[in-house]
Amino acid sequence: MIFNVLTLFPDMFKGILENSILKRAIEKKLITINLINIRDYTKDKHKNVDDYPYGGGCGMIMMVQPIYDAVKSIKNDKSIPVYYMGPKGNVYNQEIAIKMSKLREIILLCGHYEGIDERAYSIIDKEISIGDFVMTGGEIAAMAIIDSVSRLIPGVLPQDESFIEESFYKGLLEYPQYTRPREFMGMEVPEILLSGNHAEIAKWRRQKSIDITFHKRPDLLKKENLTDDDIEYINEKGYSFHKD
Incomplete structure (x- = not known):
């Protein structure tokens, strides 16, 4: 380009x-x-x-x-x-x-x-x-x-897929990320990320993205194409917002 x-x-x-x-x-x-x-x-x-x-x-x-x-x-x-x-x-x-x-x-x-x-x-x-x-x-x-x-042009990033999970690419803010060490000053990496259960990890990450977006940029949730699971989670958390 x-x-x-x-x-x-x-x-x-x-x-x-x-x-x-x-x-x-x-x-x-x-x-x-x-x-x-x-x-x-x-x-x-x-x-x-x-x-x-x-x-x-x-x-x-x-x-x-x-x-x-x-x-x-x-x-x-x-x-x-x-x-x-x-x-x-x-x-x-x-x-x-x-x-x-x-x-x-x-x-x-x-x-x-x-x-x-x-x-x-x-x-x-x-x-x-x-x-x-x-x-x-x-x-x-x-x-x-x-x-x-x-960053969106194929080949520019080390891995073409790496930008897909970034904040705003899919409409929501990005979920929390962790790397080594596993524990630092009493703060530990969430156990789910160490489980090896990729389906549960993906679910956790999606829910955390919803949490962060609701608290920091609720306007983005109004534009997101939410799934039935997303809506169920939002209702469980008691989040209140209205789609445009």
Whole structure:
């Protein structure tokens, strides 16, 4: 998969290019991350990419021309979706990550300053936010998307199945995990995990996922396709929630 990142600060991405899972994925040619400096496409002799807003106001606005030309330099006649990292977009989640992971190539546009010229939206397919808070620019959001989408691409993780049990992949938060030692400062690994009974372990893990999700993110339970066993367990625990 190809990630084309339009940014004013390409050096910010050195960390994800040179470390851990993403570095190995790049070396194995499973993903490609192209960093495009928007400044390279400005027609301003001083390499400015921003200007004061018409009508007055605080801050600077990214100009439409450099953004437009940078996007067009990648797309040409190709149909590649453009995602803008902006505060007015849909909140990013695992469902969006899964849809993105099925694409061959995408463009991630990192906003900055007080935003972009409204006319730049003419070449943007979708605006995405990673949460209701303010950041300096869209680079960190783009990194989060690259990381979460890459994990879903076959071969990127050591075992293709390993992401399936992670929080949010199946809709619920992940169950508790334990490793050695068996006992630490009086805290012991639950006996069920040592039993070797895989059916009972799976049942325990599912129930613990329900417990954790109910207490930390009950909104996710409303969206989950619950089984009859899940509903029976929820009723036994006395959990109260209503499906949307």
